[in-house]
Amino acid sequence: MVFTTIFFSLGCSPREEENEEISLMTMPDLVMTKILDDVDFKDIIKLRKVCRGLRNSIDHLRPYKLTGLNLDFRPSRIHIILSTHNGSEIELDYAKYGDHCVISTRGNENHPKLIRNTDYMEVFENDISGLLRNQKSLLKCVKIQGWPWNAFYSPLTDGVVVEEDSDSDSDSKMEKWKKWILEYFGTVGIRSPSLEYSGVRLFYQLEKMNKGDVLTPAVIDRFFNSLARILQNLPTRIQMTELNIRLLKESHLANLPIDFSHMDTLIINRIHLKSPTSDERFRSTKRTMNVVTKLKNWERIRQLDVVGFKVSVPIRNFLAHKSIMELSVPSISVDDIVAMKEVSQCLGSELQ
Numbered sequence: 459m460v461f462t463t464i465f466f467s468l469g470c471s472p473r474e475e476e477n478e479e480i481s482l483m484t485m486p487d488l489v490m491t492k493i494l495d496d497v498d499f500k501d502i503i504k505l506r507k508v509c510r511g512l513r514n515s516i517d518h519l520r521p522y523k524l525t526g527l528n529l530d531f532r533p534s535r536i537h538i539i540l541s542t543h544n545g546s547e548i549e550l551d552y553a554k555y556g557d558h559c560v561i562s563t564r565g566n567e568n569h570p571k572l573i574r575n576t577d578y579m580e581v582f583e584n585d586i587s588g589l590l591r592n593q594k595s596l597l598k599c600v601k602i603q604g605w606p607w608n609a610f611y612s613p614l615t616d617g618v619v620v621e622e623d624s625d626s627d628s629d630s631k632m633e634k635w636k637k638w639i640l641e642y643f644g645t646v647g648i649r650s651p652s653l654e655y656s657g658v659r660l661f662y663q664l665e666k667m668n669k670g671d672v673l674t675p676a677v678i679d680r681f682f683n684s685l686a687r688i689l690q691n692l693p694t695r696i697q698m699t700e701l702n703i704r705l706l707k708e709s710h711l712a713n714l715p716i717d718f719s720h721m722d723t724l725i726i727n728r729i730h731l732k733s734p735t736s737d738e739r740f741r742s743t744k745r746t747m748n749v750v751t752k753l754k755n756w757e758r759i760r761q762l763d764v765v766g767f768k769v770s771v772p773i774r775n776f777l778a779h780k781s782i783m784e785l786s787v788p789s790i791s792v793d794d795i796v797a798m799k800e801v802s803q804c805l806g807s808e809l810q
Contacts, residue, residue, distance in 0.1 A: 524593055528601045531681050532608050534668035536582050540589070541598075552582040553664055554671070560664070583684045587691055596720055597698040604681070604704050604729045606673040608665070673731060675706060682710040689715045697721075704729050708749040708767070718755040726750075728766025751775060 526541030534554040541547050551562040551570075559578040562570040573581060682705065689696055695717035702725040705711060711726065718724075726747060747767035750756060762776065763784040774793060 523595055524589070524597060525595070526599045527597060528603075529685070530601075530603050530605070532605050533671035533673045533677060534578075534608050534664075536578065536681075538582075538586070543595070550585070552578040552585075554578045554668055555664065556667060579680065579684055583688055587688050590688065590692055590696065593692070593696065594694075597696065599700040599702070600696075600698045602685070602701075602703045602705075604673065604678055604706070606729065606731050608668050608671060673729070675731075678706045678710070678729065682713065686713045686715070699723070701725070703727070706731075707745075708747050711747075712749045712752070718753055719758060721755075721759050723761040724750070724759045725761075725763045726765065726767065730766075746770060 523543040524540055525543055526539070528539035528541075530537040530539075536552045538550040538552075539547055540550070548563065551560075553560045553562070554577075555572065557575055559573045559576045559581045560570050561573065561581065692715075695715050697717045697720050699720055700723040701716070701721060702723075703711065704727040706729050728745070745767050747764050747769055748771050750762065750764065750769070751771050765784065772793070
């Protein structure tokens, strides 16, 4: 980006002009708005990293006009895909590196950056808070997915898979995979005096350092608490037409300040924990999702899928509002069966 500045001086000596320092922070809002209008979303992400003052100015002047948000969280990593109004996407990675945080942005020429002595989830919370603060338009789709295992490559690998076999082409598969990792992390990797790893070495370092991390109920609670704080600090409640969320318990959904008045589809899945200890602890808790009927404007949701949880609320409470529904119920009453039959007759089809 090249900025050309023209000054008209009245009663000001040339020496005074030469000594005057020019920066983005001293420019009028009109000039800053024009600059921000001419840069894409990736450049906005870069500018926000310059300093706190510039970040606050950008957040105040430039709504990001996001259309989609995908949050993929794992034991030691959070992967984000942001979709913008012009059809472009940008991917952000926040990974734990010991007591530090590694940030990687896919889709530009940036190399991964190391933020020392900072928790990766804190960096994620600060960044996403700024990106969503001025989000005024309706989001089309929001996905919040939790997975029990670590993966330090993007889930969008276009079929590049590492397989442990003895086929003759296994070496070529590995080389193709390594090449993709290099492209993803950058050919140099982390630029730091004490950390000069290539992309592949960075990948193996992350795998090695976080090998023992598993997705526990405490980690999941911490992520959803962080997400709740992000949404609570927004000027208005976030709105979307579709929410696809993978969680552990109903309070994770209940504590998120979301405006359901425009939501058409709500899909809820349960996270299956990998740790036996975590699974045992989870089995001792109630796996219900009755909170759905307590959400404000939940009646507006046309399609409701609840997978991995039981709903003990009478089925007839849903039939008047939902045209597509998938629920698991512990039992069904005669009144529910009669209500389902009446609805199917009105729709001209049979419920299954």
